[in-house]
Amino acid sequence: KAGVTQTPRYLIKTRGQQVTLSCSPISGHRSVSWYQQTPGQGLQFLFEYFSETQRNKGNFPGRFSGRQFSNSRSEMNVSTLELGDSALYLCASSFSPLTSGVTYEQYFGPGTRLTVT
Amino acid sequence: AQSVTQLDSQVPVFEEAPVELRCNYSSSVSVYLFWYVQYPNQGLQLLLKYLSGSTLVKGINGFEAEFNKSQTSFHLRKPSVHISDTAEYFCAVRVGSTLTFGKGTMLLVSP
Numbered sequence: 065k066a067g068v069t070q071t072p073r074y075l076i077k078t079r080g081q082q083v084t085l086s087c088s089p090i091s092g093h094r095s096v097s098w099y100q101q102t103p104g105q106g107l108q109f110l111f112e113y114f115s116e117t118q119r120n121k122g123n124f125p126g127r128f129s130g131r132q133f134s135n136s137r138s139e140m141n142v143s144t145l146e147l148g149d150s151a152l153y154l155c156a157s158s159f160s161p162l163t164s165g166v167t168y169e170q171y172f173g174p175g176t177r178l179t180v181t
Numbered sequence: 182a183q184s185v186t187q188l189d190s191q192v193p194v195f196e197e198a199p200v201e202l203r204c205n206y207s208s209s210v211s212v213y214l215f216w217y218v219q220y221p222n223q224g225l226q227l228l229l230k231y232l233s234g235s236t237l238v239k240g241i242n243g244f245e246a247e248f249n250k251s252q253t254s255f256h257l258r259k260p261s262v263h264i265s266d267t268a269e270y271f272c273a274v275r276v277g278s279t280l281t282f283g284k285g286t287m288l289l290v291s292p
Binding site for chain 2: 068097120169173175
């Protein structure tokens, strides 16, 4: 079974630009979560999607947005990039959303390393 | 709100020695607890999880953790480490739909 894939793996952008990152979950998984990882703040939850609906959102500004398609693939977008947005962005998929009665494991992708200059 | 504290940012240890990585959490409700490992330039891999039942949980690669409700701890242990265990380890707690991670502990195994 193929794992979670994220594209691109590395990205360099300039301040003020926008960026779109893509995540393909494991086949059959319908829940996709996004996390930001930085040396200073560690791993922080961005948002979770299930069946094309955002179910939960972390404490990030509105410049961070996402969506999920009918095939469960997800994208996240960051507009008006700032230097502080430089981070590793991780996507995780799960069979079911985190709020379900049964806890399913989250499988993480390798991440997209975003550098903002 | 819940929080996770990993008491050590780095733990150096010699190969074949035992190791314990400490994790404390705060939450006013029941939690699910996890340990993840991250190797350089990779995503997170689940080592083990505590959902309910036995407080001693065994995971992959010889790791185990013990859930202690009274001390709100979930420490990770391995009786004998290998060079290949060098990585960053993250403790995480889930309450409802939110997964909160600790800052991570870098395990450095030397020969």
